[in-house]
Amino acid sequence: SQKIEQNSEALNIQEGKTATLTCNYTNYSPAYLQWYRQDPGRGPVFLLLIRENEKEKRKERLKVTFDTTLKQSLFHITASQPADSATYLCALSYTGRRALTFGSGTRLQVQP
Amino acid sequence: EAGVTQFPSHSVIEKGQTVTLRCDPISGHDNLYWYRRVMGKEIKFLLHFVKESKQDESGMPNNRFLAERTGGTYSTLKVQPAELEDSGVYFCASSQITGGGNTIYFGEGSWLTVV
Numbered sequence: 229s230q231k232i233e234q235n236s237e238a239l240n241i242q243e244g245k246t247a248t249l250t251c252n253y254t255n256y257s258p259a260y261l262q263w264y265r266q267d268p269g270r271g272p273v274f275l276l277l278i279r280e281n282e283k284e285k286r287k288e289r290l291k292v293t294f295d296t297t298l299k300q301s302l303f304h305i306t307a308s309q310p311a312d313s314a315t316y317l318c319a320l321s322y323t324g325r326r327a328l329t330f331g332s333g334t335r336l337q338v339q340p
Numbered sequence: 341e342a343g344v345t346q347f348p349s350h351s352v353i354e355k356g357q358t359v360t361l362r363c364d365p366i367s368g369h370d371n372l373y374w375y376r377r378v379m380g381k382e383i384k385f386l387l388h389f390v391k392e393s394k395q396d397e398s399g400m401p402n403n404r405f406l407a408e409r410t411g412g413t414y415s416t417l418k419v420q421p422a423e424l425e426d427s428g429v430y431f432c433a434s435s436q437i438t439g440g441g442n443t444i445y446f447g448e449g450s451w452l453t454v455v
Binding site for chain 1: 344395398431443
């Protein structure tokens with residue numbers, strides 16, 4: 229079955245720096261790869277979606293890359309702010325099936 | 341516009357009792373999903389409705405779980421009888437019926453503790 233690996237250790241960075249989070253998966257490549265933000269006690273909030281035939285997607289300070297050869301997605305937050313502190317989840321879905329397979333998430337802490 | 345709403349937000353029940361969780365999706369969203377996160381694990385898919393039909397229920401753990409979506413609007417997830425391992429947070433989500441890769445909106449979750 230598909231496994232998704234996200235760094236379980238928290239990522240601590242200084243305000244203003246770029247945060248880079250990694251999502252690795254095994255087996256077959258998904259049709260879609262999504263990134264979500266989750267704050268404590270809240271539900272996941274959709275951030276970005278990238279398709280298997282896309283290499284990169286941007287939205288404001290966010291950038292996602294998708295390398296199907298490496299089976300990896302990188303999620304970047306540029307000019308990070310303390311308000312970006314949260315857990316970020318990677319999720320995959322496949323053609324013909326809407327179910328998302330989630331990673332366990334990486335907690336990001338941006339220090340002022 | 342109201343988001344996905346879930347009720348109750350928290351529930352504590354004894355082992356063997358029944359609990360019913362409710363989800364109201366965003367108005368006009370035909371797709372409705374249930375997910376859950378048990379302690380220390382990642383969020384896992386339970387099932388997917390398109391309107392009132394179960395499209396995919398491959399994630400339902402066992403027959404103690406029953407999901408319904410009568411009329412294609414709100415949905416309920418009943419756990420009967422509840423076991424200790426059912427404790428966790430149950431998320432409902434919804435999306436419009438479009439091509440693949442549409443945005444999925446999650447509710448805040450229903451936190452279930454079975455004691």
